[in-house]
Amino acid sequence: MAASEPHTTLPLPTFDKPVKLLIVVAPYYQDIADQLIAGAQATIEAVGGTHELIEVPGALEVPSAIAQAHRMANFDGYVALGCVIRGETTHYDTVCNDSSRAISLLGLQGACIGNGILTVETHDQAAVRAEASGQNKGGGAAAAALHLVALGRRWGAPKANIGFRTAPDEIQLAGDMGHDTGRGA
Template structure:
């Protein structure tokens, strides 16, 4: 039954050195984005990590910002956050597909990314 399913939660990792993470958020739906950022910050702090947060205009800009930071900064990993809500047009599909594809490609190129879009 769907109402009684339990979901597995990965144990928190342990690090020899505190990780430095960049959270990139698209705050188009600000109330939702703020909650996503708060949750990510709390989890990062639980493992002793540090973080910085930057905002970009929308979900399509998140991978670009992560790609630039990966090439030009010294972050150990990245968290992509945002909310895309389905409307009456196909824009939702484009934004979701293209942002997730770009994030996956960055991961394949060596960036450590958690995708929360």
């Protein structure tokens, strides 16, 4: 059983400037979602961060909502929460694989996301993993997002003088020297 195996949990990062996360939850199993949310909120608040919460219909909509927020809003990171319990059809595999893949792709595009969408066989397994005072997978997802935000802030300084863009002074100088600057007379 994974819960009884030894594992390492990194200490939460610290921030010089406040951090703001968007928690996106699919509350299909409301009791599980409530515990995931409680854990995520407590973890974000433990570092002095703030958060907003939105609900979407299901796990497949979580990455779409995060993608919209990443394009149109001003959040430092995102916490994806929900629960998928295996049923009688292969729909479980589709939802698990597609939501996870979409979240990973968003992360590779620069979104700082902690994935707390549980994929389990039974409701009892979900309850154990979600419990904020237990395995606290919601808090773990928030911690993952916070660590990625911290890395982004560490490495996120704008790059200067990269590429082949000509500075405005160089364009004027070329024009003064009689060189064709590509502009009409």
